[in-house]
Amino acid sequence: MTETIELAPDRVRAAIAENPTTRARDLADSLGISEAQLVAARVGQGATRIAAHPDRLMPAAGQLGEVMALTRVPACVHEKVGRYENYHSGQHASMVLAEEIDLRMFPSHWVHAYAVETDGEQGPRRSLQVFDAGGDAVHKIHLRPGSDHAAWAGVVEGLAESEQSDRLVVEPRVPTEGPKSAPDKVDVLRKEWARLTDTHQFLRLCSKLKMNRLGAYRIAGAPFVRRLAPGAANTMLQTVQAEGIEVMVFVGNRGCIQIHTGPLQRLREVGPWQNVMDPGFNLHLRLDKVAEVWAVEKPTQRGPAISVEAFDAEGGIIFQVFGVGKEGRDSRPAWGRIVEGLASAEEAAA
CATH class of the missing domain: 3.40.1570.10 (HemS/ChuS/ChuX like domains)
Structure with a gap:
């Protein structure tokens, strides 16, 4: 701490x-x-x-x-x-489900x-x-x-609170949890992963098996995950922008997850930063902090949910990007082709 x-x-x-x-x-x-x-x-x-x-x-x-x-x-x-x-209140999780502002909050x-x-x-x-x-x-x-x-x-x-002190005592900062795997349970992980019907079930599965997200990715193997080159994060953003498809971009910390649904229209790379500079949506990504990138596929009742997920050197998740699957705005086939075309870590090393 x-x-x-x-x-x-x-x-x-x-x-x-x-x-x-x-x-x-x-x-x-x-x-x-x-x-x-x-x-x-x-x-x-x-x-x-x-x-x-x-x-x-x-x-x-x-x-x-x-x-x-x-x-x-x-x-x-x-x-x-x-x-x-x-706004939807919840004891453990709350939501804002507005047209533009889309949040998942953990009070x-x-x-x-x-x-x-x-x-x-x-x-x-x-x-x-x-x-x-x-x-x-x-x-x-x-x-x-x-x-x-x-x-x-x-x-x-x-x-306003009644107490208005200019001093604040905080608790020790909780460090990022690194990748946590249980290799002896990999067969159970793969079996249960294949039975998922909703993406929200995945973290409950990890918790049950005493793993976390990145730890599970590191041992699951094909066809569930494929490790990509770190540069795939930027390639993905550039390809989404070039093809004009809609995606869902998730960025979240322990207390809040914020979601953008739509295209990525204007990219501007400045130094180590890749920036999405769209009307109503900005994303600022430190490319040099991207240590691992994974292409992930989870089965759902509406078909496979395919994501590109980036992690930092400590194992903290940076972002997740999915294709949009809304009726009349289904970018999932085009998104799947983009993800399939991203270079794997092995290919980049070679």
Whole structure:
């Protein structure tokens, strides 16, 4: 577990003032604190501690009109523009099923939250930011010029907590779980995998066999998985863009999974980053952080679900991409051909 130190709020605020263009996560890391502690230091000076539970936050976010939803992992940032509508509460998992914003949320990881306001060249920049127990960002909601800024003050007042300290104690950060396999159970894994009828059953199968996703992929073999070259992640994005098909792009951390459904129209590679820069959807992927890529096939009642999944060097999942199987918008055949054409790890090595 990673420990964070306690830094006096005035020192944190001074560091923020001295580094106005540094990304919050990067600045927090350089100070040896969590991002949530960085934000907490501004309480009373542009930040307000608010209720973190999705049951409180999601209806409030719906009052803000069109906003930008952001969910990230260390190697990838997923941004969607839309409205927070059609919220479904759940004890263990909640959902937003709006036309543009599509989220799966796990409330036990929504622990700390803040409403944040900073000065910008074109007016105040406002956001609602949620963090887990270790102080890592789970989900952020950024207002845009066209958002309902008139509703902001009322939303913050309605969500504000009675405790407004500029200090925050966080739990030690839980490290990424590396690949976990049980080779002695590979026959059971393959037998049960072939019997799946829904993709959501897969993680329950892994848990039952004392494995995790990447560990299962490493031992399952054909026809269930094929290890691809790390560069296949970028090739896949470029081919999807070139062929104009629709895909579903999942990026998620422990507390939130965010989904884009649609085409990838504009790619822009800058340094180690591959960027999707589409109206209403941006994706920022650190190509140099992609350590493993897998083509995965799971049987379902509607036919095979084929995905391309990328992992970092610690074994954390970066993204999953599936073909769209909606009636009238079925990209699965074209998607299957794209995945089949991606170079395997063995071919790239050769």
